[in-house]
Amino acid sequence: MMIRFAIVPLLLALNFSMCKKNEVVSQNPQPPGASSPAAGTTTAGGSPGVAPVAASPKIKKPVVDQTAQTIIFCYHRLVDKIRYPGTEITPAAFEAEMKELKDHGITVIPMQDLLAWKRGEKNIPPRCAVITFDDGWKSQYEVAWPIMKKYGYPFTMFIYTEGVRGGALGGGEAITWEQLADMRDNGVDIEAHTATHQDLREGHNIMLASTGGKKTRTKLTGPQYEQWVQNEVVGCKQLLEQRLGIKINCFAVPFGNYNEHVKELARNAGYEAMFTVYGQPITFTSAMDSIGRYAIEANKPKVFEDAVKTIGASTSGGAPVAEIGAKDLATQPADGETVRTALPLIKANLSGIGQIEPGSVQMRVSGLGVVPATYDPKTGTVSYQVTQKLREKSCSVFVSAKSQGKKVEAHWTFGIEESPARAVPPAAKTPKK
Numbered sequence: 001m002m003i004r005f006a007i008v009p010l011l012l013a014l015n016f017s018m019c020k021k022n023e024v025v026s027q028n029p030q031p032p033g034a035s036s037p038a039a040g041t042t043t044a045g046g047s048p049g050v051a052p053v054a055a056s057p058k059i060k061k062p063v064v065d066q067t068a069q070t071i072i073f074c075y076h077r078l079v080d081k082i083r084y085p086g087t088e089i090t091p092a093a094f095e096a097e098m099k100e101l102k103d104h105g106i107t108v109i110p111m112q113d114l115l116a117w118k119r120g121e122k123n124i125p126p127r128c129a130v131i132t133f134d135d136g137w138k139s140q141y142e143v144a145w146p147i148m149k150k151y152g153y154p155f156t157m158f159i160y161t162e163g164v165r166g167g168a169l170g171g172g173e174a175i176t177w178e179q180l181a182d183m184r185d186n187g188v189d190i191e192a193h194t195a196t197h198q199d200l201r202e203g204h205n206i207m208l209a210s211t212g213g214k215k216t217r218t219k220l221t222g223p224q225y226e227q228w229v230q231n232e233v234v235g236c237k238q239l240l241e242q243r244l245g246i247k248i249n250c251f252a253v254p255f256g257n258y259n260e261h262v263k264e265l266a267r268n269a270g271y272e273a274m275f276t277v278y279g280q281p282i283t284f285t286s287a288m289d290s291i292g293r294y295a296i297e298a299n300k301p302k303v304f305e306d307a308v309k310t311i312g313a314s315t316s317g318g319a320p321v322a323e324i325g326a327k328d329l330a331t332q333p334a335d336g337e338t339v340r341t342a343l344p345l346i347k348a349n350l351s352g353i354g355q356i357e358p359g360s361v362q363m364r365v366s367g368l369g370v371v372p373a374t375y376d377p378k379t380g381t382v383s384y385q386v387t388q389k390l391r392e393k394s395c396s397v398f399v400s401a402k403s404q405g406k407k408v409e410a411h412w413t414f415g416i417e418e419s420p421a422r423a424v425p426p427a428a429k430t431p432k433k
């Protein structure tokens, strides 16, 4: 059973890495220069006939729900007796948190799904979480992994290579290469967290450690620094890829300390995403080079609760919400469909849900908010004719209702690709280079 859960993310990771060899970090997943009205176009008043129509490129990618949100958690060591409350958590507290995600209806997704969503290639649930473990401690293998298996949760390991057992910084509590290989074979995502886990900015005190155990504190500048930081950012990636035969596309920055130079090195090395420890909900437009994670430690119990609240806030204040698949509601337009009009009729059939409380049906449309939809109790159909042109290339619809005291919610996304107007002004064409 577990194996099936585990293999899927691995296949996805392989698949994406193979077709994305040259992908680099992009600040904004939307195409640049999407819509600036051509000079002389009348926009005021906006009568339907003269609204500017951009020569929109064909939508080739599947339409993704741009309103989804993710929270990313970062854990370190799991120990029964907390000695370092800044980087440890008890297994019991950890497991309680994993359970809480389930209880709140927050889906734990693989990191590679999050990245595929950011690329516009794959949908993710409206409220989800990604779990990451930093540094490579053996307790992550021995204690955390069994708990993650129990819940069927995918996760990512951020490893600093000199901290793996046998490395200059890999002591008895460190994970081994064999354990990492075992995780890899079972679909765990393994990503990079530098070579020696230090502040990557030039001019900061760093510690140079040799395998013999000799440690020297020093400040590197110029070419010496460049050589050192190159190994931290690029060398670590190459080593993980070579030792484990994997493709690395994520980079977690130690302590969240980096700058433009480090970002550039990481981009050039082929990292698709960079992670810090400044927790925040991740949206479709969040920058790929500073993805915030919530570090969960024994001395900050509120961080987890706050993060869960942040992402749960859009629903009914903690009341259980049952998510209904859009397919079951025979939605119109269908989930993932692309329509030819910016004024579509939106419909869903709620009759399959059961008894709906009259007056509880609500429809929200991205870009419009709550719309005055009509609900016909006889047919169970909720519908809304859009009267104001939808401006984005994709539109998400949320339908919620109460059934037997429980809130049920469905949501889906469709694309909009209007037929181009007859006369496209030449200025709107993309210049050839």
Ligand SMILES: [Zn+2]
Residues within 6 Å of the ligand: 134, 135, 193, 197, 254, 255
């Ligand atoms: Zn770390």
